[in-house]
Amino acid sequence: MSAVRSNRALGKFAVIGVPYVWLLIFFLLPFLIIVKISVSEMGAVSVNDLITYKDGVLSLSPRLGNYATVVRDELYFDTYLSSLKYAAVTTVLCLVIGYPFAYFMARARATVQPALLMLVMLPFWTSFLLRVYAWKGLLTEHGWLFDLITASGLDRPLAAANLIPAPGQLMNTPFSLVLGMTYMYLPFMILPLYSNLSKMDLRLLEAASDLGATAWVAFWKITVPLSKAGIIAGSMLVFIPCVGEYVVPELLGGPQTQMIGRTLWDEFFSNNDWPIASTVAVVMILLIIVPLALFNKYQAEATEARS
């Protein structure tokens, strides 16, 4: 009996311990290391060590200079600001397009729902990179969407709204960037909303209608509040990765649309400045820590609520 019990304890220990230790080493420890490097300074060829042991004296010399640079320099500041702005705009657009989409999916006939769901999943499964690239062909000169937009004169209001610098120039603008990010992240908004809306108890709507509520009132007073968890999950799944997005701004954005993921990339790969790159990353984590906590809380609740 005690052998069985100790076997079971061993099983529990292994099941929890293996992934736990793995994540501590390869996920948490790296963050501590970039925090450390962000308070170091770049030496001639490598990063100078933060802790030095010399002549029997252990000395710790954190340099907050990198943080001062990142916080004071307008370039970094503006880039953080515009990353947050583009991420927020993308999230709102995904919600405005995705909510009705998920709603009508969930209310479609039960027999077609698996097919509808599959059609949302498929682009999500096919390559992220290639779908970003697809927009390049559409929006550069001679692309059919480019021709359609310029021929219909839609580029004029876009230019007036300052989304493109001048009529006839669609690529590498805030317009192409936001369009591309909305396209890429739309399935991340639709999927949690759909799974939430399809589980809703429709008798609540019947009850509302019996009590005299119009469909519109019932929608805003019952459906929307009940789908709050789905709205939060979808929004966080879009907003957080968008803040640090690199591939979309690199392929579809331009000099006007600097985003922080690209700044970090350039500091690391072009300037080889590891401490500044680490500082940029640490400040980015601080910016997304509240949405991240919200997401984790929701994620834990959503899985717990199922049982």
Next chain:
Amino acid sequence: MNRAATINRWFGRGWLSLGYLFLYLPIATLVLFSFNDSPVPNVWRSFTLKWYAALASDGEMLAGLWLSLKIAVLTACTSVVLGTFAAFALVKYKRFGGRTLFSGMVSAPLVMPEVIVGLSLLLMLVSMQHWLGFPERGLLTIWLGHLLLGLAYATVIVQARLHDLNPQLEEAAMDLGARPWQVFALVTLPMIGQSLLSAWLLTFTLSLDDVVLSQFLSGPGATTMPLVIFSRARLGLNPSVNAVATLIILLVSIGVIAASYLIARHERTRARDMAAAARA
């Protein structure tokens, strides 16, 4: 059917149609122009297969593909194993020290910007190499990065399935004298099998597609296929990219549709068996 409901229905159909058009038109255009023979890559002139023929002798792309496939298989297998462990830990054990930290670390890579994960993991591996002399940057380090992402997705998928399981089945097996590993192999595993398959396929495609983590973690000579595609796409339109894209889209679509067909058939068989068991 009253008028408001009719309007609502047509509005719904219209919205869904426009949404799917938005999702699929860029992909369709990408595929179409892979067959385009024209000096301007995005103006249609005539049909050709020459971009596909060129791929067969595109050494850089083929070497990238081979490396990517190796990493993707490695990532998918290890993600499913570690993800199943993590999912079990979260579903079966409601209390253990640092559970909140654990569930946070598992799900954070789902949303954490990849530049942060890539940079921090690379800098850790660099100092590790400095002290221990390994690992060299390449296949192994890229796999470590992809595994973090794959672990998160695999855990979510397996966890959802474990939650829906009836714990009484495992308890019954235990009461009938099965050892814990027998319960797992004979009762639990067959019931979560299809979620393991989904997790494997998803983590495989995620790894095959990743740019950012791979760029941070790759070393000299270790260029994965997405890195080749990315470096070409950065420079502008390139028909070879369209041809690769078409092949990938074709393969992934066939894989996903076949897998979901198998899963649906499996579900139906099981539902029938259960109904038969209930009648007996």
